[in-house]
Amino acid sequence: MYDRAPGADPEYRVTHVLNNNAVVVRSESGLSVLVGTGIGFNRKVDDPIDPAIVQQQYVAIEPDKIHYLTLLNGLDPELLSAISEGVELATKTLGHLHPSIYLLLTDHLAFAVERFRDGQVIQNNLLPEIRAFFPAEFEVAELVLHHINTRVGVELPLDEAAFITLHLNAARSGESVKRPLSRANALAGVIDQALARLKVAECPRSLREDLSAALVALVDRIETGRARLFSVPRSIARDLHDEWTHAEWIILTLLGEAPAHSSNTSGALIRGGISSEQRLGETAFLAVFLHGWIYDLQHNSITQQRS
Structure with a gap:
């Protein structure tokens, strides 16, 4: 057990600083993401967190999701910083987003950047349907994509904005990304059949x-x-x-x-x-x-x- 610091609960200790407003912490109950204004400012690994500044926003990292920490440990700090800033940009525009967005979007974009650097371009055939169903999230996703491309020096295509949109919508509603994806898929199915009928x-x-x-x-x-x-x-x-x-x-x-x-x-x-x-x-x-x-x-x- 860690020594208690003045005004701090030893239950929370920082393992990763995502940005000024989000950190990954370890506690007796496992790993979590904590979100709060300024919670990550000037934080370092192993710093205690005062529960008074946590805005009751967290997501537990289940045992089968521990690979997220491996990802964070091996991630280019510049890329992690750019993604976290992108999430902050999205939060300022869309309002409250479930804290899981930090890990899920980092996971997705880290591999997207890796694929791009390896010369692989992933298309999103649902881009028209996603853009139509979730226009507010798509507009923000374009801003996040531009920020990532500029900060990291890559040229991820617009298709990535559609993937980001799904994560933003899920984080906004607190639902699984499967929900917005299923609606986009259903619409695409109707359109595909309509196009076939129209020859x-x-x-x-x-x-x-x-x-x-x-x-x-x-x-x-x-x-x-x-x-x-x-x-x-x-x-x-x-x-x-x-x-x-x-x-x-x-x-x-x-x-x-x-x-x-x-x-x-x-x-x-x-x-x-x-x-x-x-x-x-x-x-x-x-x-x-x-x-x-x-x-x-x-x-x-x-x-x-x-x-």
Whole structure:
């Protein structure tokens, strides 16, 4: 047992200083991350921590996660500092983040930097869906990514911002990263099937992002009780018959009501219900969007053929 320092609980002893506001500590119960304003300022390994300055924010490091400490021990101090500063930047913008973000994001970004330096580029095929579902976190993730690239001298691609976004959303909600990932995956599944129905072999990322954003906005309106009505939906069904058919299928699929043989998605992406009038209204609006979206897709294809 360590000697008690004045005003300090010997239960907490510093093993790693992450930044001015976060430290890893060892106690009789194991390893934890403690978060508090200035808790890491001028701290050194083995310093005691006064529990009065801990803001009741911590995450225990389970025995099967001890590899995080091995990672911290072998990590370039400049990279660790850059990642910790990135987390602080995210916290200032998004508000409270679960302290596990320090370890999970360090784990992810350390390997991302290592892969980049080894010449490996990891793509994130869910970037459009993640960006559409979690715009606030994605915007902050771009700032964190820029900070890491500038501080460490690497050029991690925008795809990494999507990975960072998942960690930020999970830390913001206190849930596992699997939750935001599953929603992005579900949306991607709907879009992939919609593109197949539209016979779109290749879709530019920018147009996939447009479609993702439109569907996320639709999901949000229905889940928050703001589904739109349309005064003459039947005229849209008549004049834009094909687009109406596709829009109808998309909404049924998002609601988890599409026939089993016509959809491979698992369960509903939309949490909540919708009236028949609202369904007609949203189908009409989505059909009009698809009409313009298909025009943009065709125009993009013609432009590429000419260039």
